[in-house]
Amino acid sequence: MNQQRHPFKKWLALVPLGFIVFLSGCELAVLDPAGPVAQSQKDLMIYSLYFMFGIIIVVFVAFGVMVFKYRDNKPNRKDEDYKPNLHGNTLIEVVWTVIPIIIVTALSIPTVTTLFELEKPPESSADKEPLVVYATSADWKWFFSYPEQGIETVNYLHIPTDRAIEFHLSSADSMASFWIPRLGGQKYGMAGMENILYLQADVPGTYNGRNANFNGEGFTAQTFEVQAQPQEQFDTWVQETQEQAPELTQDEYDSLLKPSLVEEMTFSSTHLQWVDHGTNAGRDYSIIRHRNAYDETLHIENVPGPGWISENE
Amino acid sequence: MQLDEFFVTGEPLIYGGMVAIALVTSAILFILTYFKKWGWLWREWLTTVDHKKIGIMYILSALAMLFRGGADALMMRTQLAFPNMQFLNAQHYDEIFTTHGTVMIIFMAMPFLIGLMNIIVPLQIGARDFAFPFVNALSFWSFFFGAMLFNISFVIGGAPDAGWTSYTPLAGAAMSPGPGQNFYLMGLQLSGIGTLATGINLMVTILKMRAPGMTLFKMPIFTWSTFITSFIIVFAFPILTVALALMTIDRIFGSQFFTLTGEGMPMMWANLFWMWGHPEVYIVILPAFGIFSEVIATFARKRLFGYNAMVWSIILIAGLSFLVWVHHFFTMGAGAFVNSVFSITTMLIAVPTGVKIFNWLATLYKSRIVLTVPMLWSLAFIPSFVIGGVTGVMLGMAATDYQYHNTYFLVSHFHYVLIPGTVFACFAGLVYWYPKMFGHKLNERIGKWSFWLFLIGFHVCFFPQYFLGLDGMARRIFTITPEWFTLNFISTMGAFMMGLAFAIFVYCIYYSYRYSEREISGDAWGYGRTLEWATPTPIPAYNFATVPQVNTHDAFLEMKEKGKTTFDEENLEPIHMPNNTGKPFIMMGILFFASFFLVFEWITLAVIGLIGGLVMMIIRSFDYDDGHHIEVDEIKRTERAARGL
Ligand code: HEM
Ligand SMILES: [Cu+2]
Numbered sequence: 001m002n003q004q005r006h007p008f009k010k011w012l013a014l015v016p017l018g019f020i021v022f023l024s025g026c027e028l029a030v031l032d033p034a035g036p037v038a039q040s041q042k043d044l045m046i047y048s049l050y051f052m053f054g055i056i057i058v059v060f061v062a063f064g065v066m067v068f069k070y071r072d073n074k075p076n077r078k079d080e081d082y083k084p085n086l087h088g089n090t091l092i093e094v095v096w097t098v099i100p101i102i103i104v105t106a107l108s109i110p111t112v113t114t115l116f117e118l119e120k121p122p123e124s125s126a127d128k129e130p131l132v133v134y135a136t137s138a139d140w141k142w143f144f145s146y147p148e149q150g151i152e153t154v155n156y157l158h159i160p161t162d163r164a165i166e167f168h169l170s171s172a173d174s175m176a177s178f179w180i181p182r183l184g185g186q187k188y189g190m191a192g193m194e195n196i197l198y199l200q201a202d203v204p205g206t207y208n209g210r211n212a213n214f215n216g217e218g219f220t221a222q223t224f225e226v227q228a229q230p231q232e233q234f235d236t237w238v239q240e241t242q243e244q245a246p247e248l249t250q251d252e253y254d255s256l257l258k259p260s261l262v263e264e265m266t267f268s269s270t271h272l273q274w275v276d277h278g279t280n281a282g283r284d285y286s287i288i289r290h291r292n293a294y295d296e297t298l299h300i301e302n303v304p305g306p307g308w309i310s311e312n313e
Numbered sequence: 314m315q316l317d318e319f320f321v322t323g324e325p326l327i328y329g330g331m332v333a334i335a336l337v338t339s340a341i342l343f344i345l346t347y348f349k350k351w352g353w354l355w356r357e358w359l360t361t362v363d364h365k366k367i368g369i370m371y372i373l374s375a376l377a378m379l380f381r382g383g384a385d386a387l388m389m390r391t392q393l394a395f396p397n398m399q400f401l402n403a404q405h406y407d408e409i410f411t412t413h414g415t416v417m418i419i420f421m422a423m424p425f426l427i428g429l430m431n432i433i434v435p436l437q438i439g440a441r442d443f444a445f446p447f448v449n450a451l452s453f454w455s456f457f458f459g460a461m462l463f464n465i466s467f468v469i470g471g472a473p474d475a476g477w478t479s480y481t482p483l484a485g486a487a488m489s490p491g492p493g494q495n496f497y498l499m500g501l502q503l504s505g506i507g508t509l510a511t512g513i514n515l516m517v518t519i520l521k522m523r524a525p526g527m528t529l530f531k532m533p534i535f536t537w538s539t540f541i542t543s544f545i546i547v548f549a550f551p552i553l554t555v556a557l558a559l560m561t562i563d564r565i566f567g568s569q570f571f572t573l574t575g576e577g578m579p580m581m582w583a584n585l586f587w588m589w590g591h592p593e594v595y596i597v598i599l600p601a602f603g604i605f606s607e608v609i610a611t612f613a614r615k616r617l618f619g620y621n622a623m624v625w626s627i628i629l630i631a632g633l634s635f636l637v638w639v640h641h642f643f644t645m646g647a648g649a650f651v652n653s654v655f656s657i658t659t660m661l662i663a664v665p666t667g668v669k670i671f672n673w674l675a676t677l678y679k680s681r682i683v684l685t686v687p688m689l690w691s692l693a694f695i696p697s698f699v700i701g702g703v704t705g706v707m708l709g710m711a712a713t714d715y716q717y718h719n720t721y722f723l724v725s726h727f728h729y730v731l732i733p734g735t736v737f738a739c740f741a742g743l744v745y746w747y748p749k750m751f752g753h754k755l756n757e758r759i760g761k762w763s764f765w766l767f768l769i770g771f772h773v774c775f776f777p778q779y780f781l782g783l784d785g786m787a788r789r790i791f792t793i794t795p796e797w798f799t800l801n802f803i804s805t806m807g808a809f810m811m812g813l814a815f816a817i818f819v820y821c822i823y824y825s826y827r828y829s830e831r832e833i834s835g836d837a838w839g840y841g842r843t844l845e846w847a848t849p850t851p852i853p854a855y856n857f858a859t860v861p862q863v864n865t866h867d868a869f870l871e872m873k874e875k876g877k878t879t880f881d882e883e884n885l886e887p888i889h890m891p892n893n894t895g896k897p898f899i900m901m902g903i904l905f906f907a908s909f910f911l912v913f914e915w916i917t918l919a920v921i922g923l924i925g926g927l928v929m930m931i932i933r934s935f936d937y938d939d940g941h942h943i944e945v946d947e948i949k950r951t952e953r954a955a956r957g958l
Binding site for chain 1: 480487490579613614679710715719784787
């Protein structure tokens with residue numbers, strides 16, 4: 001069995017190399033930020049990656065050398081190369097304990113500062129008041145309410161660029177996670193609780209957003225689109241919506257809450273006038289109305305073509 | 314309830330499953346009857362209290378569960394291989410990832426390791442069985458019936474579909490009606506009894522039954538890791554027990570601990586789950602570390618480097634594992650301060666883990682590495698696991714975790730730690746100790762094929778997933794969009810390579826059973842260092858005819874140098890051994906039915922079952938069976954035959 005070819009895994013060295021080439025060569029959503037929040041998270045990621053590559057390279061090289069050099073069937077092995085009772089060396093053990101501690105410290109400091117920064121609106125738009133948007137998840141759709149503008153959208157949203165958006169996250173029923181990868185990290189929306197998430201787009205464009213936390217059958221389809229546009233265009237859109245979109249009635253809202261997939265919709269009033277699911281009073285609003293709606297599944301299948309998922313039958 | 318509600322209907326794949334179950338069951342029944350093996354099965358296996366046989370049953374069940382979980386995985390990967398795939402619909406996909414996760418962690422990884430502990434730990438410390446052999450049998454049957462209960466859900470009643478994490482309110486009665494989620498709760502609860510009991514059992518065994526001279530700091534490292542793991546079990550599992558019980562009461566009796574109505578606290582479930590769940594991932598990794606340490610020292614033919622540092626890192630990791638649970642939901646909005654604290658505790662775990670990695674590397678330094686199959690699995694673990702570890706640290710940095718959380722980046726991380734960690738260790742341990750269990754080695758050539766295929770398949774499968782995560786692909790979605798096609802397709806190819814490798818591994822077992830040379834020496838590899846290799850093969854029921862005096866770390870190495878064996882003819886004494894008993898099997902069988910009735914909320918029947926369980930306990934309490942003695946003559950005969958004297 002000792003005559004097998006040596007196991008020095010050259011291909012393993014290709015792994016970190018491929019990693020670097022890959023990261024620099026393509027535009028992965030999270031590494032292609034369109035706003036300051038996602039940017040600060042990307043910076044922290046890249047910073048941490050240097051350490052990670054360092055660790056990987058050190059371990060891989062040490063590993064490769066050990067396996068190559070000390071394999072039993074290596075030709076011309078010298079006798080002094082074998083010390084079966086070698087079992088410790090205080091100096092080296094201290095070194096390889098202290099270095100990881102230093103690395104952890106070096107990673108902790110920017111992590112903590114970034115964490116505190118993310119709790120506040122981005123610096124770059126400090127001169128403007130953030131725009132308040134209530135993002136409410138309901139199985140399996142998103143409601144976006146603009147209380148100051150008195151409008152509400154379903155499954156899409158418009159935001160002005162270069163201005164912080166203050167999302168008030170909650171859910172009418174199951175827990176969801178509100179995530180727009182190119183604008184920044186996610187946060188949970190839960191019934192009876194409200195989370196604040198600041199995001200901002202500096203580049204106009206259309207971004208994908210979704211619920212990232214599994215919450216039942218329609219989860220995959222619980223996505224939305226974000227239109228980031230300059231303030232004037234945003235204002236025009238708001239005005240058009242206020243003038244042209246129908247009002248949202250409580251009956252219609254209640255039936256929309258029922259577990260289902262729905263199209264994009266636009267209204268010239270918000271559901272906040274009846275219920276704020278982020279408050280303790282609003283936490284069971286949906287479930288007492290739709291308790292029995294979960295008895296049957298929706299038979300959600302993957303249907304080819306545009307709108308790649310739809311309810312069957 | 315109508316019969317068509319009882320059985321799951323309308324899914325061709327599930328009908329296939331039913332047919333397969335029916336065929337396999339009838340085949341087994343037929344073979345047992347035809348070869349008149351029922352008595353043998355009962356006497357030798359179902360009633361055994363011998364730790365070695367119980368261990369083998371654990372491992373066989375775990376392999377079956379690996380097959381089940383693996384089949385689930387291949388179905389999921391098939392569905393995700395192409396955009397617009399219509400192999401599984403959303404509901405079915407949800408059920409499959411839920412069962413996959415639960416089966417792999419609870420019914421595969423843990424039982425596999427517990428099986429190895431069962432067989433090896435008493436042998437490593439020079440004991441003749443567990444401290445409580447009866448309880449050990451009880452533990453096994455609790456696991457076995459719990460696993461069966463969970464596994465029948467997909468044909469009877471419907472499989473759970475809220476994820477292995479089963480977050481409330483989704484998993485509550487309102488949003489997940491029907492028996493599916495109850496199967497999860499009762500399956501885990503039933504098997505949890507056994508896990509907790511095993512934890513206590515191992516703890517006492519290791520504390521009280523070591524060979525004379527074996528102080529704690531002379532114990533083999535696998536025993537150490539088992540010892541610490543049993544502490545984690547004893548502290549973590551009660552949390553799960555309580556959480557499961559509360560959710561069961563919620564769902565079946567209408568209480569409101571985790572509901573949206575009635576001031577329930579759904580997020581408390583996430584906390585309780587991960588207060589158990591994070592220690593749980595260390596329950597399945599620490600024994601794996603132990604196995605790698607044993608295998609690496611043996612086939613490097615060198616003493617383990619930094620034994621004390623190794624032990625202390627295990628202890629430190631175990632302690633820290635209780636202080637990091639919030640990292641599973643940094644995104645819940647607990648605030649920057651809380652997230653900072655848990656980020657730091659999480660990253661700190663990497664320090665003792667790093668120390669262990671360096672110690673393994675230093676063990677290889679100036680060694681003589683023999684590349685056997687168990688050694689290959691152990692060596693491959695080191696670089697692969699490091700990738701999983703560093704991505705774990707990246708996830709531990711809460712500010713960036715907001716971007717990785719709930720994505721394929723996370724999926725890749727935990728597969729990079731669980732597969733090279735736990736699964737490689739299970740393979741390494743099984744191949745390494747196989748000759749002790751079955752009296753022959755596994756074929757090395759076939760084993761190497763399966764190893765290389767699995768290793769490459771693993772990286773091909775999971776490495777691309779880091780990038781999918783960074784590209785915004787959320788976990789648990791049941792179909793992909795076209796821009797993610799290439800990487801997903803590669804990933805699926807890797808998954809099938811692993812599937813093929815597993816098939817080759819199983820073939821290797823069969824091939825070796827037919828053709829491998831039978832072992833005659835106890836020290837099958839020739840490099841054994843610890844006491845399990847001092848026993849003859851096959852291992853006699855009592856393990857050690859005479860228990861050796863231990864002076865050093867590598868007790869058997871010293872015995873070999875001094876020419877000593879565990880058969881000191883002058884000093885033989887009758888050995889006291891426990892008797893076989895059917896009570897554990899019957900008791901857990903009854904509780905299986907009680908749990909099954911509770912799943913369907915048939916309360917009267919469930920209560921009757923529970924009373925049955927209590928009656929069995931009372932019967933056991935009045936059980937005065939003191940076991941039997943193996944006489945000196947018989948020991949002599951056995952040992953002489955086994956040692957060829
Ligand atoms: C270097 C040590 C490790 C660190 C720093 C670490 C860190 C983390 C973090 C922060 C998460 C949560 C990420 C998220 O949900 O966004 C996580 C998830 C996970 N880790 Fe680790 N981890 C480490 C080692 C391990 C080990 C050894 C195992 C198991 C053998 C493991 C298994 C898991 C599992 C199963 C999950 C995800 C469970 C789920 O959400 O379904 N990790 N890890
Ligand atoms: Cu964890």
